[in-house]
Amino acid sequence: MAQVTLSNVKKVYAGGVEAVKGVSFDIPDGGFCVLVGPSGCGKSTLLRMVAGLETISHGEVAIGERVVNQIEPADRDIAMVFQNYALYPHMNIYDNMAYGLRNRGTPKDEIDKRVKEAARILAIEPFLERRPRQLSGGQRQRVAMGRAIVRKPQVFLFDEPLSNLDAKLRVQMRVEIKKLQRALGVTSIYVTHDQVEAMTLSDKLVVMNAGQVEQIGLPAEVYRKPASKFVATFIGSPPMNILPGQVDGHGIVALGDALLEARDLREDLPAQTPVEVGLRPEDVEITSEGQAGSLPFDVEFIEELGAAQLFHGKLSGHPFVMQAATGDVAAQEGRLWITVDPDKVHVFDPKTGARLGKG
Amino acid sequence: MVEDRRLGDLIAYIILTIGVLIVAFPVWLTFVASTWDASTVINGEMPLYPGPYFLENYKRILFVGTSSTTREPVIGMMLNSFIMAMAIALGKIFISVLSAYAVVYYRFPFRMAAFWIIFITLMLPVEVRIFPTFKIVSDLNMLDTYQGLAIPLIASATGTLLFRQFFMTIPDELLEASKIDGAGPFKFFKDTLLPLSITTIAALFVIQFIYGWNQYLWPLLVTTKDSMQTIVIAIKKMIVTADALTEWQLAMATAMLAMLPPVFVVIAMQRLFVKGLVETEK
Ligand SMILES: Nc1ncnc2c1ncn2[C@@H]1O[C@H](COP(=O)(O)OP(=O)(O)OP(=O)(O)O)[C@@H](O)[C@H]1O
Numbered sequence: 190m191a192q193v194t195l196s197n198v199k200k201v202y203a204g205g206v207e208a209v210k211g212v213s214f215d216i217p218d219g220g221f222c223v224l225v226g227p228s229g230c231g232k233s234t235l236l237r238m239v240a241g242l243e244t245i246s247h248g249e250v251a252i253g254e255r256v257v258n259q260i261e262p263a264d265r266d267i268a269m270v271f272q273n274y275a276l277y278p279h280m281n282i283y284d285n286m287a288y289g290l291r292n293r294g295t296p297k298d299e300i301d302k303r304v305k306e307a308a309r310i311l312a313i314e315p316f317l318e319r320r321p322r323q324l325s326g327g328q329r330q331r332v333a334m335g336r337a338i339v340r341k342p343q344v345f346l347f348d349e350p351l352s353n354l355d356a357k358l359r360v361q362m363r364v365e366i367k368k369l370q371r372a373l374g375v376t377s378i379y380v381t382h383d384q385v386e387a388m389t390l391s392d393k394l395v396v397m398n399a400g401q402v403e404q405i406g407l408p409a410e411v412y413r414k415p416a417s418k419f420v421a422t423f424i425g426s427p428p429m430n431i432l433p434g435q436v437d438g439h440g441i442v443a444l445g446d447a448l449l450e451a452r453d454l455r456e457d458l459p460a461q462t463p464v465e466v467g468l469r470p471e472d473v474e475i476t477s478e479g480q481a482g483s484l485p486f487d488v489e490f491i492e493e494l495g496a497a498q499l500f501h502g503k504l505s506g507h508p509f510v511m512q513a514a515t516g517d518v519a520a521q522e523g524r525l526w527i528t529v530d531p532d533k534v535h536v537f538d539p540k541t542g543a544r545l546g547k548g
Numbered sequence: 549m550v551e552d553r554r555l556g557d558l559i560a561y562i563i564l565t566i567g568v569l570i571v572a573f574p575v576w577l578t579f580v581a582s583t584w585d586a587s588t589v590i591n592g593e594m595p596l597y598p599g600p601y602f603l604e605n606y607k608r609i610l611f612v613g614t615s616s617t618t619r620e621p622v623i624g625m626m627l628n629s630f631i632m633a634m635a636i637a638l639g640k641i642f643i644s645v646l647s648a649y650a651v652v653y654y655r656f657p658f659r660m661a662a663f664w665i666i667f668i669t670l671m672l673p674v675e676v677r678i679f680p681t682f683k684i685v686s687d688l689n690m691l692d693t694y695q696g697l698a699i700p701l702i703a704s705a706t707g708t709l710l711f712r713q714f715f716m717t718i719p720d721e722l723l724e725a726s727k728i729d730g731a732g733p734f735k736f737f738k739d740t741l742l743p744l745s746i747t748t749i750a751a752l753f754v755i756q757f758i759y760g761w762n763q764y765l766w767p768l769l770v771t772t773k774d775s776m777q778t779i780v781i782a783i784k785k786m787i788v789t790a791d792a793l794t795e796w797q798l799a800m801a802t803a804m805l806a807m808l809p810p811v812f813v814v815i816a817m818q819r820l821f822v823k824g825l826v827e828t829e830k
């Protein structure tokens with residue numbers, strides 16, 4: 190096992206596209222790092238640079254103590270799971286898993302032991318003689334995992350491995366991947382644009398946008414204290430409400446006429462500084478009129494989700510969504526009074542999008 | 549509806565049957581003519597059923613030859629044709645797989661230029677460049693040799709294009725997975741690309757074998773010795789302008805024999821061949 194260190198890694202594609210613009214972070218030995226971000230933000234590019242499938246334009250990638258910039262993918266001691274599985278269509282499942290070991294000259298009985306072991310762990314023993322096209326998507330996914338684990342690599346790399354599966358299977362495989370990674374303790378980097386996968390799998394979450402890292406941290410940290418408006422709206426579903434407002438004194442922001450306490454607001458900002466206030470739909474609570482810090486919310490329609498309801502409407506003239514457990518409130522349209530825990534009020538700079546927090 | 553479909557099926561069968569008859573009748577006639585003696589064929593009243601001279605005619609043509617124009621036994625000519633067709637088919641496959649591999653998977657200077665030069669040769673079949681090609685072959689002392697027969701016909705772009713198109717449909721991830729699995733360029737070629745190309749190779753083999761077997765103009769130019777003749781040329785030579793001198797039963801037997809190897813190749817490769825034309829295992 191090994192830790193992975195990226196220092197100021199950049200990628201400029203031929204033609205001048207700067208896909209990754211200087212990324213530095215490290216993943217501790219045995220850690221599970223998830224790279225998440227919108228399509229085209231450079232996640233795959235970054236992962237492929239770690240794998241050795243793309244050259245590194247600038248900076249350094251190290252696996253363990255060893256800088257791997259100039260090392261061939263086969264010699265980096267990594268294994269990769271691809272989005273479309275990339276199984277060899279003409280080989281049976283056994284050979285698909287054994288191929289990498291054979292190329293490395295692993296003794297036959299050792300290969301056999303490892304392939305059978307992996308097949309047992311992944312419950313694909315009955316299919317060893319079949320070709321990939323005779324398997325379902327979920328089974329192919331397992332084979333792709335098997336191909337990675339028989340190698341006993343230092344690092345697992347996953348590029349959106351679950352995005353070709355249906356929703357139910359995705360949840361199931363997600364749990365299995367997490368369990369497997371825990372059991373094997375192999376350092377992993379996992380690329381996804383699904384924030385649920387990102388939150389549940391990672392112990393280190395890296396949110397990327399336009400080739401840059403927006404925030405790195407524990408998933409709960411990223412959720413509780415998003416470092417920018419981008420992260421705030423990207424992580425969390427339904428996304429965070431963003432409303433224009435202004436500073437109204439220490440730890441107070443004004444949204445139209447209403448005042449709202451924001452405990453994390455930076456203290457050096459003069460009154461009247463324009464800001465953007467972020468409120469998560471699930472942090473909103475219902476209160477009654479006249480209560481201190483209550484905001485008027487005009488509900489226009491209600492979406493029933495089963496366990497919860499989404500209230501869509503306007504708050505001081507801006508679109509707003511709130512989520513409430515079904516049964517909490519009588520579902521009704523019209524005016525509601527709401528409040529938000531002062532710890533859960535996020536304030537951002539409207540120009541840079543940076544969090545205006547205490548640090 | 550059911551009635552309609554039956555009627556449609558019936559019409560389809562009738563049309564198909566007519567088509568088969570049109571194609572098969574001359575072949576049948578050729579076969580019948582090869583089983584009678586010369587006078588029966590010549591007098592214009594040959595029956596439409598096979599005659600008693602089957603063994604005699606075929607033995608004669610295979611091991612002795614005609615009495616006038618081509619005195620060589622046909623078995624030798626079949627061997628010549630076979631060697632030429634095989635050399636063309638295999639040589640072409642070998643060269644085009646390798647060149648397509650280079651063009652698709654390697655980034656070398658003037659890669660696209662190389663590709664376009666290969667592409668342009670499509671417009672230059674042997675017939676067009678026949679004089680310079682002949683000159684080169686004769687300068688290299690390759691007249692009346694198998695090399696002289698096959699090499700100029702091997703050089704053409706069709707195979708390269710076919711494999712290039714096929715390789716481009718193979719997902720990049722397979723190459724990347726191979727790289728991570730520790731397979732170098734040659735191993736990727738041998739372990740992944742070739743097995744995936746098997747049906748394409750079979751299809752190309754069938755097409756090129758028949759193409760080589762049916763060559764007429766080029767063998768006519770580069771072979772002067774009777775012993776180097778191909779069977780297609782022999783058929784032409786057997787049919788003398790003075791109709792009465794033609795040993796029709798022998799010419800027809802030669803024609804039948806000339807059909808056999810291509811038919812055999814098609815039947816043997818049929819499964820792979822059809823698969824190669826309609827689907828690929830990916
Ligand atoms: N080979 C290439 N040549 C030039 N530009 C490229 C190449 N590959 C990717 N890019 C560009 O680099 C940027 C990042 O691409 P990348 O594939 O890393 O995105 P991603 O974050 O993985 O997106 P997705 O979630 O859609 O997979 C994109 O703008 C893309 O157009």
Ligand SMILES: [Mg+2]
Pocket residue numbers: 232233234348
């Ligand atoms: Mg990607």
